[in-house]
Amino acid sequence: MSFDASARRTTNAAFVPHSAPFAVASAEGAYLITPDGRRILDAAGGAIVANIGHGRREVAEVAAAALERCTYVVPPFATEDRLRLVERLTKSWLPPSLTRVLFTSGGTESVEAAMRLARQHHLSAGRTERWKIIGTDLSYHGASLGTLSVANHAPRRAPFEPMLIPFPHTPAPYRIPGVEVTEHPADTLERVILEEGPETVAAFICEPVVGSAGGALVPVDDFWSRAREICSKYGVLLIADEVMSGFGRTGKRFAVEHWNVEPDIMVGGKGLAGGYAPMGGVYASDAVVAPLVAERQDLMFYTFSGHPASCAVADKVLEIMEREELVARSERMGALLMERLGALAVHPNVAEIRGLGLMVGIEFVKDRATMERFPKEARFATKLQGAGLRQGVFFYASGSGQAQDALLIGPPFTINGEDIDLMVDTLGSALEETLAAM
């Protein structure tokens, strides 16, 4: 199949951030195929989504069968597909304490629902003052006004500032190259909770490993375990945003497992259905949901929550992940990628190579010796992404604030050593092309 992408340019261009839209005709495995037959290595798995790779027929067949069997029901009704997915999630994937599951159509909807759940939890328990949700700097939780409010991805947030809810934020709890921190981020979290007044704080939300706002920044080692203790101490719910880091991306089922932490609420999306369906989920403990149940309250659903075909697809995607042991492969291929990227680590414009599993970030600076960043207007990471794409590999430009120019590598877990070599070689030559044009 082919189509003429240029004919659509005028209708699409207004919503595409580059001057000309990049067209994809089909995708298979870890590769995107353009209308003129070029094969592009999808080193970003789309938006860090395509965990099992593209174009699996058995998933498409399951979707078709589900659509024929039961096209749509209002979300409070149960369907076979949804029940099967819930069972798989609670038996084989979620931390044991997270037994309650609500489905959505993606990450933003999931984070919004988690924020509402935190508020409703306290409200139903009679703690009417608790409404604040503390977020962190260098975070992205979605594109709705609520999720933009609780996050701090400066360029994405800035235009909407007057419209946002005034939630408190802590500084980013990650190691950022060249940024000195004098207070342990867990102490900072405790200080912010105390300054705000614990009786007003409903929850703390954080990305275990930062995605688009920071290019795979990893938190200081004991941050999550201490954050868990602090949240419990003050009756603040701990929300882990695993939209990007979940479902095997960091080499564990969920990134919080790296620190043996069970949050009160966890949020997922992207990898849950691996790009085969728009799908997200909110996972909570019985203790979080109990006050709502006692009050006969429910969380308002979205029309497409738990869509039968999306559930059937997600169940099949997770079955494939299990059958092919893809979480372990993410860890293995991540280690190989890190090793092969090693040669770039001393490049004068590379600040750091970091990440866990196949969620890898490379941050770029004007001068590695001083960690001086490029001028913002230079849009270095975006240009580098463009050069990579021209040379045949799609990387994901990311970064904001103190870590503004990074590329995320988040390919399908099915990649092999040759794909990794192609990524690393192309990254090197795209970097030289971009620096030469600066």
Ligand SMILES: Cc1ncc(COP(=O)(O)O)c(C=O)c1O
């Ligand atoms: C950590 C995190 N949370 C939430 C979202 C929002 O998800 P979506 O774009 O599916 O609405 C994203 C998207 O990149 C994300 O990375």
